[in-house]
Amino acid sequence: MATATHNEVLFGLYDDEEILMDAVKEANAQHLTIMDVYTPFPVHGLDPLLGLKESRLHIAGFIYGSIGTMTAFGVMTWIFTRDWPIIFGGKPYWSVPSFIPITFELTVLFAAIGMVVTFYTVCGLGPGVTNPTLDDRITDDKFCIAFRTNNSSEEEISSLRSFFDRTGASFINTKTI
Amino acid sequence: MGPTEKAPNSTWVIGFIISVAALTFGVFCIIYSIWVGIGSWNLNRTIGWGWDITNFVWWVGIGHAGTLISAILLLFRQKWRTGVNRAAEAMTIFAVMCAGLFPLIHMGRIWLAIFIFPYPNTRGPLWVNFNSPLLWDVFAISTYFTVSVLFWYTGLVPDFATVRDRAKGVRKKIYNFLSFGWTGSAKHWQRWESLSLILAGIATPLVLSVHTIVSFDFATSVIPGWHTTIFPPYFVAGAIFSGFAMVLTLMLIARKLLSLEEYITIAHIESMNKVILLTGNIVGVAYLTELFIAWYSVYTYEQFAFYNRAAGIYWWSYFGMMACNVISPQIFWVKKFRRSSFVTFFMSFFFNIGRRFERFVIIATTLARDYLPSSWSYYVPTWVEIGIFIGTGGLFFTLFLLFTRVAPVVAVAEIKSILKTSGDQYIGPKASHHHADKAKVEETSH
Numbered sequence: 001m002a003t004a005t006h007n008e009v010l011f012g013l014y015d016d017e018e019i020l021m022d023a024v025k026e027a028n029a030q031h032l033t034i035m036d037v038y039t040p041f042p043v044h045g046l047d048p049l050l051g052l053k054e055s056r057l058h059i060a061g062f063i064y065g066s067i068g069t070m071t072a073f074g075v076m077t078w079i080f081t082r083d084w085p086i087i088f089g090g091k092p093y094w095s096v097p098s099f100i101p102i103t104f105e106l107t108v109l110f111a112a113i114g115m116v117v118t119f120y121t122v123c124g125l126g127p128g129v130t131n132p133t134l135d136d137r138i139t140d141d142k143f144c145i146a147f148r149t150n151n152s153s154e155e156e157i158s159s160l161r162s163f164f165d166r167t168g169a170s171f172i173n174t175k176t177i
Numbered sequence: 178m179g180p181t182e183k184a185p186n187s188t189w190v191i192g193f194i195i196s197v198a199a200l201t202f203g204v205f206c207i208i209y210s211i212w213v214g215i216g217s218w219n220l221n222r223t224i225g226w227g228w229d230i231t232n233f234v235w236w237v238g239i240g241h242a243g244t245l246i247s248a249i250l251l252l253f254r255q256k257w258r259t260g261v262n263r264a265a266e267a268m269t270i271f272a273v274m275c276a277g278l279f280p281l282i283h284m285g286r287i288w289l290a291i292f293i294f295p296y297p298n299t300r301g302p303l304w305v306n307f308n309s310p311l312l313w314d315v316f317a318i319s320t321y322f323t324v325s326v327l328f329w330y331t332g333l334v335p336d337f338a339t340v341r342d343r344a345k346g347v348r349k350k351i352y353n354f355l356s357f358g359w360t361g362s363a364k365h366w367q368r369w370e371s372l373s374l375i376l377a378g379i380a381t382p383l384v385l386s387v388h389t390i391v392s393f394d395f396a397t398s399v400i401p402g403w404h405t406t407i408f409p410p411y412f413v414a415g416a417i418f419s420g421f422a423m424v425l426t427l428m429l430i431a432r433k434l435l436s437l438e439e440y441i442t443i444a445h446i447e448s449m450n451k452v453i454l455l456t457g458n459i460v461g462v463a464y465l466t467e468l469f470i471a472w473y474s475v476y477t478y479e480q481f482a483f484y485n486r487a488a489g490i491y492w493w494s495y496f497g498m499m500a501c502n503v504i505s506p507q508i509f510w511v512k513k514f515r516r517s518s519f520v521t522f523f524m525s526f527f528f529n530i531g532r533r534f535e536r537f538v539i540i541a542t543t544l545a546r547d548y549l550p551s552s553w554s555y556y557v558p559t560w561v562e563i564g565i566f567i568g569t570g571g572l573f574f575t576l577f578l579l580f581t582r583v584a585p586v587v588a589v590a591e592i593k594s595i596l597k598t599s600g601d602q603y604i605g606p607k608a609s610h611h612h613a614d615k616a617k618v619e620e621t622s623h
Contacts, residue, residue, distance in 0.1 A: 041594035042366040055371040101313040109320040116327045129358030136342035
């Protein structure tokens with residue numbers, strides 16, 4: 001991720017996601033360590049090539065949802081059986097069926113808020129965050145592979161440059177982010 | 178993307194002025210009814226719910242199409258949704274805001290609205306009644322609003338980043354703030370897709386639950402005509418119907434105003450008209466089922482309630498409801514009409530009006546003739562109630578028009594991923610094949 005400060009980055013832009021995928025495969029074959037890949041839209045099939053594991057966001061969502069379920073049901077149970085029991089329409093204090101709607105709503109609410117907050121936190125995104133970008137065209141229609149070159153020798157950098165040339169990058173540049 | 182970067186055209190300005198004028202009038206009426214109390218409305222002891230709750234249910238229903246389009250159609254992998262989902266989601270949020278206003282104003286003493294939330298208080302603590310459908314509504318609507326906003330904004334973040342990277346100066350700063358520092362990293366995209374899918378997954382039962390709970394406001398009462406088990410599915414189908422009608426109205430306007438004919442195509446309109454036809458027939462079946470069950474129940478009060486709806490003092494609203502919701506959608510069996518944007522635009526007004534008729538029939542007609550003939554009454558809205566309704570219309574359109582200026586109205590990143598861009602420099606068999614698509618994407622983003 002591009003969160004560490006002062007990274008020397010060498011990056012190449014590709015015009016098409018299929019050329020990008022081929023380039024990533026080529027980089028894997030040559031055991032080059034890709035810092036990150038930036039794309040204007042989610043490119044399917046890229047994750048396994050980059051060795052990204054499946055996101056665990058859904059597990060987090062399940063946990064948040066469960067907390068919501070227990071909170072809602074627990075609080076209503078406590079209020080209506082312990083704190084201030086009231087009989088409504090001759091029904092029992094602990095009238096489970098009428099607790100279901102609110103329990104459901106809070107499950108959804110907790111899961112949604114929890115997941116969204118988690119998403120922005122783990123991605124290092126949020127209001128007021130400014131992440132350095134390599135090139136303005138990445139969010140438009142270019143696909144980018146970036147290598148970290150902090151401690152790279154001239155030789156390594158030139159081999160990366162030739163890698164970009166070979167794999168059909170339309171634009172190559174360096175940037176400190 | 179174009180509309181966010183250019184000065185508004187004159188049609189937009191005129192529309193905006195009208196909307197703001199309506200909004201101003203509405204704000205005045207709201208202040209007036211808070212100032213003098215809701216005695217300024219024509220509600221009385223018999224008819225406790227009038228236009229306010231009619232409007233509430235109507236606006237909530239309109240909101241449903243947005244979530245339906247963005248969530249359910251995402252789960253069904255319906256690709257056509259990408260042209261319209263962003264605007265439909267925005268519509269949901271604005272419609273729910275309008276809806277939420279009505280129960281608040283109806284409280285009369287709006288500054289005590291916090292009492293509806295269960296919080297430890299100095300009154301005992303005296304808690305709210307968790308067995309009441311009206312309280313379920315509070316949770317349903319606020320959850321629905323929150324989840325819709327989160328879903329919508331998460332979808333907008335990558336598009337705001339696109340605007341940011343094309344902008345300069347102050348605009349760049351603003352959009353940088355809005356884009357949350359989005360970079361387009363592969364891992365972020367992976368999590369973003371995962372998040373969108375799960376939010377869609379939980380929004381789907383949520384949207385069904387919301388109008389189900391709204392229908393519980395009526396169905397759990399013991400009022401003949403309300404006390405029916407058919408209400409939840411009937412309300413949900415009706416909500417989808419009214420939502421799609423409003424989406425059509427708005428999309429056809431936005432399509433013209435912003436020249437989006439390339440992205441919101443006749444095929445979109447046809448698909449939505451098919452949904453209208455289906456849900457229109459579902460509510461039609463529901464109306465007839467209600468009548469049948471009333472007759473079949475051999476229950477005098479139930480029978481009277483429905484006889485009164487169809488042939489009583491409010492017969493005109495029942496007639497309007499039937500004509501607009503059941504009979505008029507039948508026109509869409511004809512493919513030619515289904516694919517005509519003019520016919521669709523014209524008809525969408527009928528559908529929108531028909532939905533209000535239905536809510537009015539359910540609420541006012543039923544309350545006007547209750548068990549005791551001595552308390553029978555008649556209700557027509559006052560100018561204040563009409564003004565508040567016009568005001569919410571103004572609020573809705575003001576927000577929608579502002580939205581078309583600030584944010585990309587079509588989901589740019591999603592469109593790109595569907596069009597599968599291909600580079601001009603890429604020499605290969607795919608290059609020429611994808612060329613047409615590429616041109617389209619260029620247009621989207623410039």
